[in-house]
Amino acid sequence: MPPSSCSAAHNPTPQFDGSTVSFHWQGQVLELLGGRAAWDPQRRVLLLADLHLGKAESFQAHGIPLPSDGDAATLNALLALAHPLRPSRVVVLGDLIHSRHGLTAELRAKLAALPELLGCGLQLVGGNHERGSWIEGLPQEPSQALGPWWLSHSPESSPGRLNLCGHLHPVALVGRGADRLRLPCFSYCASQERLALPAFGALTGGHPTAPGERRWLVADGQVLAWDG
Numbered sequence: 001m002p003p004s005s006c007s008a009a010h011n012p013t014p015q016f017d018g019s020t021v022s023f024h025w026q027g028q029v030l031e032l033l034g035g036r037a038a039w040d041p042q043r044r045v046l047l048l049a050d051l052h053l054g055k056a057e058s059f060q061a062h063g064i065p066l067p068s069d070g071d072a073a074t075l076n077a078l079l080a081l082a083h084p085l086r087p088s089r090v091v092v093l094g095d096l097i098h099s100r101h102g103l104t105a106e107l108r109a110k111l112a113a114l115p116e117l118l119g120c121g122l123q124l125v126g127g128n129h130e131r132g133s134w135i136e137g138l139p140q141e142p143s144q145a146l147g148p149w150w151l152s153h154s155p156e157s158s159p160g161r162l163n164l165c166g167h168l169h170p171v172a173l174v175g176r177g178a179d180r181l182r183l184p185c186f187s188y189c190a191s192q193e194r195l196a197l198p199a200f201g202a203l204t205g206g207h208p209t210a211p212g213e214r215r216w217l218v219a220d221g222q223v224l225a226w227d228g
Helices: 055-060 070-085 105-118
Strands: 015-017 020-025 028-033 037-040 045-048 089-092 121-125 144-146 149-151 162-165 170-174 181-189 194-196 214-219 222-226
Touching: 020 222, 045 070, 070 105, 105 121, 170 214
Parallel strands: 045 089, 089 121, 149 162, 162 194
Antiparallel strands: 015 020, 020 028, 028 037, 037 045, 144 149, 170 181, 181 194, 181 214, 214 222
């Protein structure tokens, strides 16, 4: 879903630290991670969106032969990101899975084991791809507040809070012609007080960001402000 045009006024100033950028909003800090996730250091919560687990199996159910290796790469990346941080919980902002057709017994077993492997609780804010699905021990929760943040899957407005969302799969177009790259990014829309997280899943695509949004590219585990 392409986002609407945004004003670039009142953008926060990032501070660089290699694989992390500190995003400042009304005296609050959120760390944007090169692992395509956000870290709330005060509450020790790791936030990510759009894993789309079971996507290959969902396509296979419709006769499209995608290889079944994307889930392992996505889950291993999550574990590698979470273990050094030791979060109090991990919150997925929707689309943990791609569809009910991909919820195989193997994937259900992996999801059941995930909190123990993470060493913390796992929470799911329900997304559009979870509709009609049921995951044991992991109920789909509604959009909700977390301190100064409003957590949702699709973009939502909550006066006085910054909306942290997924769903948009933001990417930035870098370069021209045959050298053009589509890189995942964090995108901040000042007029809507919204920060969209890049898609976390290994098999996800993306949509170019709207004019006026501020972007932080994610490439090779690094985060870089981009004004191109």
